[in-house]
Amino acid sequence: MxxxxxxxxxSVAPGHNACSGCGLVLAARLVLNAxxxxxxxxxxxxxxxxxxxxxxxxxxxxxxxxxxxxxxSAVASGIxxxxxxxxxxxxxxxxxxxxxxATADIGMMCLSGMFERGHDxxxxxxxxxxxxxxxxxxxxxxxxxxxxxxxxxGKYSFGNPTNKKDMPAIAAAHHIxxxxxxxxxxxxxxxxxxxxxxxxxxxxxxxxxxxxxxxxGFKTAYSIKIAKLAVQTGLYPLFEMENxxxxxxxxxxxxxxxxxxxxxxxxxxxxxxxxxxxxELERIQAMANENIKKFGLA
Amino acid sequence: MQTTKTLYGEPxxxxxxxxxxxxxxxxxxxxxTCTDCFLCVLVCPDGVVFGSNKIYDVDLDYCKGCGICAExxxxxxxxxxxxVK
Numbered sequence: 014m015x016x017x018x019x020x021x022x023x024s025v026a027p028g029h030n031a032c033s034g035c036g037l038v039l040a041a042r043l044v045l046n047a048x049x050x051x052x053x054x055x056x057x058x059x060x061x062x063x064x065x066x067x068x069x070x071x072x073x074x075x076x077x078x079x080x081x082x083x084x085x086s087a088v089a090s091g092i093x094x095x096x097x098x099x100x101x102x103x104x105x106x107x108x109x110x111x112x113x114x115a116t117a118d119i120g121m122m123c124l125s126g127m128f129e130r131g132h133d134x135x136x137x138x139x140x141x142x143x144x145x146x147x148x149x150x151x152x153x154x155x156x157x158x159x160x161x162x163x164x165x166x167g168k169y170s171f172g173n174p175t176n177k178k179d180m181p182a183i184a185a186a187h188h189i190x191x192x193x194x195x196x197x198x199x200x201x202x203x204x205x206x207x208x209x210x211x212x213x214x215x216x217x218x219x220x221x222x223x224x225x226x227x228x229x230g231f232k233t234a235y236s237i238k239i240a241k242l243a244v245q246t247g248l249y250p251l252f253e254m255e256n257x258x259x260x261x262x263x264x265x266x267x268x269x270x271x272x273x274x275x276x277x278x279x280x281x282x283x284x285x286x287x288x289x290x291x292x293e294l295e296r297i298q299a300m301a302n303e304n305i306k307k308f309g310l311a
Numbered sequence: 312m313q314t315t316k317t318l319y320g321e322p323x324x325x326x327x328x329x330x331x332x333x334x335x336x337x338x339x340x341x342x343x344t345c346t347d348c349f350l351c352v353l354v355c356p357d358g359v360v361f362g363s364n365k366i367y368d369v370d371l372d373y374c375k376g377c378g379i380c381a382e383x384x385x386x387x388x389x390x391x392x393x394x395v396k
Contacts, residue, residue: 017370019352019361021323027357027373028325033333034377039356070328071320200353226377234378234391237354 024050029072031064034233036197036223036240037139038064041110043200044137044221047207050075052106053092057085057115060146060225061139085111086136087123093132102133106211113140113154116220117178128187128216135210135217138180141225149228153178156248157300158293159280161228166283171293176300184218185254191215192254196222198240199251202263206253213255222249230279242274247301250308265310271298326373330357334376336391340368344386351380351389 020027024045031038037060045054053076056062062079065072080088089109096102109127111120116138127134143161144150151161151173160172184192191213193206203221210217224239226232231239243249244263248271251263272294275281284290284297305311340351345365352360352367359370360380369380381389 017361019363020359020370023358025358026323026325027359027370028328028330029357030328030330031356033356033375034379035356039354042356042358043353065325066320067325067328069320070325071322072325074323197354200350232378234382236356236377236379237383 022046024048024073024075025065026072026074028070029065030067031060032225032227032233034226034236035060035064036225036236037061037112037141037145039236040139040197040203040221040223041065043197043203044110044207044219045075045108047204048106048108048135048211051104052076052108053089053096054078055080055085055089055092055107055109057111057120058082058146059112059115059139059144060141061110061112063146082115083119084123085109085115085120086127086134089134089136090123090127090130090132093134107132107134108137109134110137110139112144112146113138113142114144114152116140117153117180125183125187128184128189128218131215133214133216135207135219138218138220139223140220141223141228142177143225143228145225145228154180157297158284160283161280171283171290172280180220181218181252181254185257187216188257189216189218190256191217193218194220194222194249194251196240196244196249196251197224198222198237198244199263202251209253228280230282231277235277239274239277242269242277245269246271246274247305247310248274248297250304250310252308259308262308262310265305268305268311271301329372330375331372334371334374334394336376336378337371337374337394338369338376338378338380338389339392341388341390342366343388345388346386348385350383350385354379354383
């Protein structure tokens with residue numbers, strides 16, 4: 014088959030205004046293609062929403078609704094309840110999406126409510142590690158020492174002073190049946206995890222690492238390469254957790270030093286210029302080592 | 312008089328927005344050493360790489376020229392060429 018029809022099957026149509034090399038829309042396309050056509054999708058405010066729905070156009074080829082920044086999961090809850098009342102809940106799946114800010118900061122309350130009430134929804138968090146849509150401000154999923162526009166590096170600062178919020182652990186504290194992390198570097202893995210999640214009844218949480226060339230500062234062609242390095246250095250562990258037990262993890266054949274991941278990005282370049290930066294690098298390496306130990310990656 | 316037709320966009324109507332004009336480099340598929348790994352189709356952020364049986368190509372109407380396909384191709388069967396008029 015050598016025709017463009019193949020591209021017409023994508024649930025996210027081309028022509029959207031996402032930046033060249035965007036990891037986020039790539040992730041969204043992979044997730045929705047894996048989910049099939051019998052879905053209803055809600056999306057919180059963020060890059061994903063503003064780039065795909067420039068009035069009067071829409072890039073979505075599946076039923077899609079935009080909510081506010083904070084209530085993507087609450088809108089999805091309502092849709093799921095309505096489907097249940099109409100007896101269509103078995104046939105139509107509900108997917109709720111948001112960026113890292115919409116998930117871990119602004120939408121936390123509604124997300125927690127969704128988990129707690131046990132709605133049959135797959136929540137997908139596209140983690141590009143800052144508020145990219147409004148100009149790269151830090152979110153609570155921004156990693157330690159990353160320079161953003163609200164945590165710039167300088168004489169007295171190495172960038173973001175806090176650690177990445179452990180969202181999968183927060184989701185796990187709600188005792189939901191399925192939690193997974195994935196990365197755009199492993200497209201088949203995303204497909205597998207989304208398909209598996211949609212088979213399970215109850216609230217599901219999927220966190221996807223999606224590099225942003227603009228916000229992180231790297232060449233557009235390196236999106237997948239950077240995402241892969243984050244996994245291979247142990248800074249972004251990929252695992253699946255079912256009913257509170259980790260059932261699978263992405264084993265690392267070769268663990269790379271964190272420098273391999275950090276030096277590729279301008280948001281971390283200040284760590285490589287001074288002696289004090291070396292100490293910070295050691296701290297980040299310690300975090301990676303802890304991840305590797307905790308999840309048994311090596 | 313009708314001022315607003317709809318408050319929503321038609322599904323997939325973004326195809327009217329030809330983002331190919333953003334491009335400074337275009338991917339060229341050489342069709343020489345391709346191993347049919349399908350990675351170029353999977354990793355395209357715009358989802359505009361298509362094909363099968365070792366023959367793949369890109370829809371240049373929408374390709375933004377990010378170069379991910381060329382970077383990720385394990386056998387380097389895709390190269391980026393400067394866009395010239």
